[in-house]
Amino acid sequence: MIKYLGSKRVLIPLITQVITSLETQGSVIDLFSGTARVGYGLKQQGYQVFANDINTYAAILAACYVQADAQRWRDEAKYWVQELNQIKGIEGYFTKCFCRDSSFFQVPNGQKIDAIRERIEAESLPYELRAILLTSLMEAADRVDSTCGVQMSFLKRWSVRSYKPLKLRVPKLLPKATSGKSYAYRADALDMIEQLSADIAYLDPPYNQHKYIGNYHIWESLVLWDKPEVYGVARKRVDVRDRLSAFNSRRQILKALQRVIDDIDVNHLVVSFNNEGHITKDEMIQLLSRRGEVVVLAQNSRRYVGAQIGIHNQQGAVVGKVSHLHNTEYIFVVSPKAQYIKAQFPDLAVSLYDA
Ligand SMILES: C[S@@+](CC[C@H](N)C(=O)[O-])C[C@H]1O[C@@H](n2cnc3c(N)ncnc32)[C@H](O)[C@@H]1O
Structure with missing residues (x-):
């Protein structure tokens, strides 16, 4: 799966354990799905x-990893990945924007991406198969990019992985779940809560002012393939x-989150948040406690890849260290089974009155 800021890769075992402790089966809304890792685990x-x-790229990742079922698409996906891997590169929009006018990818890989993307566009593929192939292309491009995990800028010196030739792999699809067919949507969370209901909701909203569309604009342009006007060194889409x-x-976040918490139609709510966001732990407890009893679990976690690499100057030399390399990831649970969850995770449960 792609490198993604705020991705819950490390926390997935804990999140799935908490959710399975609430209801052993049933339906779950993942309202801010990002890479779709959590939905995939569930x-x-x-x-x-x-x-x-x-964002559209995230809805495509979820259409592949959550909505599409292995038994329906595995064979066709394999056929198409082999076919697309044989295509010869061509010079196009992607190569110009992200290889010649900037240095996110090496030219031969950019040309390959252009050729594969044009071919996917030219075929009238069913939505789920198209999503599988676009996911495969995003992941292949992610394996040969020259960034430190976000697309606000590229590295001054080419990353080692950027020299590797781009190659698609077949995404690991899951069979249809026993509880029913899963679906992926692209909408503002505030609109989506009017339309969905389920047993459980998992909320992992953005935690600061940096917009995901700015951090991952290349994936949005690759998926939409609308060849938009771009601006700045990073060649971001104007929209x-x-x-x-x-x-x-x-x-706006407190009001928006309060609306989601109050209105979402579920029996149990599980919320991820860390101690680096706009909202403090105590504010979150206040927002949630209008809905029912709250339990807080805390786990220390390594910070995003950029923080691990350090602070660089314009020439790419390391000029400083980031102040801290770890943060605390909180999982808040609001549920009639709150006390049961507390008892299940005694080492992680924290007092609601801790500073
Ligand atoms: C912290 S990330 C989620 C990461 C995800 N749980 C994972 O493991 O990959 C937050 C996500 O919220 C999405 N987002 C931001 N504003 C949104 C909104 N108003 N409605 C729905 N999604 C939104 C972003 O695109 C981003 O993918």
């Missing part, structure tokens, strides 16, 4: 998953400026 456990994200989310705004 579908694997047999849950029917409704994944949603505001990055206008696509806003209340969850990125310090002023």
Whole structure:
């Protein structure tokens, strides 16, 4: 899966354990799905998953990993990945923007991406198969990029992986879950809560002012293939400026989150948040306790890849260290089974009154 800021890769075993302790089966809404890793982990456990994200590339990842079922698409996906891997590169929009006018990818890989993307566009593929192939292309491109995990900038010196030739792999699809067919949506969370209901909701909203569309604009352009006008050194799509989310705004996030918490139609709520966001642990407890009894679990975690690499100057030399390399990831649970969860995770449960 792609490198992604705020991805819950390390926390997935804990999140799935918490959710399976609430209800052993049933349906789950993943309202801010990102890489779709959490939804994937839950579908694997047999849950029917409704994944949603505001960005198109994320909805495509979820259409592949959550919505598409292995028994339906495995063979066709294999055929198409082999076919697309044989295509010769061509010079096009992607190569110009992200290899010649900037240095996110080496030219031969950019040309390959152009050729594969044009071919996917030319075929009238069913939505789920198209999503599988676009996911495969995003992941292949991610394996040969020259960034430190976000697309706000590229490295001054080529990354070692950027010299490798781009190669598609077949995404590991899951069979349909025992609880029912899963679905992926692309919508603002505030609109989606009006339309979905389930046993459990998992919320992992953005935690600061940095918009995901700005950090992952290349994936959005690759998936939409609308060849937009771009600006700046990073060649961002111009609509990055206008696509806003209340969850990125310090002023609006409390109100937006309170609306989601109050209105979402589920029996249990599980929320991820870390101690680096706009919202403090105590504010989150206050927002959640209007809904029922709250339990907080805490786990220390390594910070995102950029923080591990350090602070660099314009020439790419390391000029400083980031102040801290670990943060605390919280999992808040609001549920009639809150006390049961506390008893199940005695080493992680924290007092609601800790500083
Ligand atoms: C912290 S990330 C989720 C990471 C995900 N749990 C994972 O493991 O990959 C937050 C996600 O919220 C999405 N997002 C931001 N604003 C949104 C909104 N208003 N409605 C729905 N999704 C939104 C972002 O695109 C981003 O993918």
